[in-house]
Amino acid sequence: MGTASVALVTGAGGGLGAAIARALAGRGHDLVLNDLEPSERLEALAAELRALGVRVEIMAQDIAQVAHLPGYVAGVAARMGGLDVLVNNAGVSVLSRGDLLEVTPESFDRCIAVNLRAQFFLTQAVARHMLAAPSARRRAIVTITTVAVDHVVGRVLAEYSMSKAGLAHMVQHFAARLAPQNIDCFEIRPGMMQTPMTSTSREKYDRLIAEGFVPAGRWGELDEIGKVVATMASGEFAYAVGQTIHIDGGMRMKMF
Template identity: 85%
Template structure:
């Protein structure tokens, strides 16, 4: 199951998993033409693809939603926590509103905690022959990079990173792997309003790789991690950031 599947990153993750032979549940807020088109494309790889909308911010509904996913699909072996929101308005830390702060915490951290909890409970109740995997997408901005205009977003992602470590420690003995992906500069809907600024930073050497990251690079890493072949890499965070976190001289 991939949350936030309608967006560019969600679609890239779904594509990489479909190519590896996974059956998929595409989660987003509601049905949309984009989701139907994505599902049609993914089915050409031979796997089963279901669209199952759910607002993961409605945390009381998540146990029932996960039960519905399991009933429809016959099981759930991989969760990709990809859904997320940005700030309501980019600006000074001193101007952050309670509405923007609460929204980031509610979707980027609270919702993903309780969805992960519901999925983990299912996995523990239904042992499987293969290792299961929970992968959470955070950001390069959780510790090494401090943004001047995205405080509430970065704070919510930092909490999410810590969440991964807690679930990893709890679930590793149960053959359930928990990993974190920290993307750098990716061309997504979320970064579209700051494209010019980021282009300039890249040109100035802020990213050692010298370019934007491509969404398929994240998808490929997630699909590899979902294979169950990294069982001793408990709670690892993988940076897909072109070296953005480095301080170079």
């Protein structure tokens, strides 16, 4: 096994995935960048991170193809000499923002397939690998959900929020199962972040922020999520089993 901790970041081709990868690289982790397929964006990110002195490999895989995940995880570990950190960041939004009564089976099934089913079985495959390959290093699985899990109800994102709520429960189950084996499981709930997923509703969210819906009074920055992921992956919070970290500017707080 190599001397550096190895982290697998799913959805690394997106803005949040890239921010997470940068933060982990800044902490000295070697990285596997995952997305549906290789891209120029991933190649540019890999080159940027290699300049920091860490090893970076691009290993594409559609995580919704769950039958392939055990082999994929084994391939990651074999190529990198181990696997110490998983960041469940990949996800999809709804096919069409609209009334709950208009949600289609296609949009519902897509959110469940990618945001919940795929991440459950990827986490399972990584956990199995970690248990089969004991390490003196404390390891971590960090899962990105959303403030809309239980503190905020979106009128147009029901199937997305429901899939993420399932992830929140998933983290608790894996945390209880893996804590005795020195594997930390954490959930991070972002609030309003400027990503492609929120770009179609930017005007609406700008108005909500101006009206005080976010106590911090601003959008969240992607690197703020990255820094927290890297901190939770450090192994320094061994007794914080299954904790949820809210990076939401206070959105979950009910003010009067």
